[in-house]
Structures are given as C-alpha cells and as structure tokens.
Amino acid sequence: MTQGRHGPGVRLGRLTLALYNSYDPVRLAEAHRRALARAAPVALAYDANLVILGFPLDRELRTPVEVARWLATTTSIGKGGELLVQLAEAGRFQVFELPKKGFPPQLGTVVATTSKPHEGRRVDPAWAAGELAHGRSLCMLFGLGPKGLPRGTIDLARHHLDVTRKGVALETCTALGAVPAAIAEALLTADGGR
Numbered sequence: 412m413t414q415g416r417h418g419p420g421v422r423l424g425r426l427t428l429a430l431y432n433s434y435d436p437v438r439l440a441e442a443h444r445r446a447l448a449r450a451a452p453v454a455l456a457y458d459a460n461l462v463i464l465g466f467p468l469d470r471e472l473r474t475p476v477e478v479a480r481w482l483a484t485t486t487s488i489g490k491g492g493e494l495l496v497q498l499a500e501a502g503r504f505q506v507f508e509l510p511k512k513g514f515p516p517q518l519g520t521v522v523a524t525t526s527k528p529h530e531g532r533r534v535d536p537a538w539a540a541g542e543l544a545h546g547r548s549l550c551m552l553f554g555l556g557p558k559g560l561p562r563g564t565i566d567l568a569r570h571h572l573d574v575t576r577k578g579v580a581l582e583t584c585t586a587l588g589a590v591p592a593a594i595a596e597a598l599l600t601a602d603g604g605r
Contacts, residue, residue, distance in 0.1 A: 424548040427518050428454050431564060432465035433556030439467050444485055446555050449584050451495035457591035461498055462518060465509030475499045475506050513567060519548025521568045523560055524590055526580040528571030540597035551590050555583050
C-alpha cells in the first residue's frame, strides 16, 4: 500500500500477498504458474510484495529473479510475466519453503484468508487498513488448491480474514484481487475519502 492520501511523513506498513501451495507438493502444475502470473499485476497495483510458499520449483531456479524470468517464458498473463520480473528485480518477490512451525518474521503479521474464520481471530479489511496505517506489516495468506489453506496452516495465523463477511468461499485468484482492493478502499475511507 502506498502513502496515498496519508501524506508525506506517514509510512504505511508493507502488505505482502502470499500464495501457499496446497496443490501437488512435487510437480509444478499449470495452476501454480497461472496463479503466480495473475498475482503479480495485483501486487503491483496495490504496492504489495508477493511471496510463494512451497512451490515445487526446479532446483536450478535459485533466486526469485530466476523464477520470474523462467515464468515469463511460459505465460502470456501479466504482460507475459514481465510484471513478475519487475517485482522480482525490485526485491518485492520472494520464494520460501512451506513453513513447519511458523512463517518468516520478515513477512509481518500473518493473516489467513478464509471463509471460515475462527472466532477471536476474525478481522476485517478496516482492521488491516488500520494496521498498515500504523506502520505494521501484514502478510495475507491465500491457499492455492481446491480446498484452500490446510487447517493446520490456518491455525498458525494469528488473524483470519473473510473478505466477504458472509462465509462465501472465493476462488484463489478472486480472493487475491478482492482482499487488497477492500483494504485499499478501507485505507481511503479511513482517510476521509480524499
């Protein structure tokens, strides 16, 4: 999220969009590539970082820039992968293994996006906007697979966000667009709509 209407001198926390692989842990599928290619323009549009967790990448791809350049040769989405390369070259795309006991601390406070938030952990886009406005970084975690995030992974997240507020399950790429858009709108609204 950019400073936007909050003016100079106000540093917003960093929003990170994280794609969690809950598909095949061994073979990189078309769904992995498509989701990653679709996520890059969203991350750029909302000034967010992009992270992939547990993607079964070729061992020869050692850096995020190498991953992005490889993907650019395999897709027409996101200006042919150019937007992911742009993120990677700016240091705003990262690759991690699946977390076993917790998430990398540099990602910020982890928020699981789910249609079934636990009571006591439920937050909304206005809460996320408030955290960012106070300089705290957030990592929005999206499950990439037919069942979304595994229950154990949801349990690792301190907060849970149902962007629909109605318990309606969204397809990953739909949620990936809706969540940062709702947070951006909440930031704008909190700033008086200027």
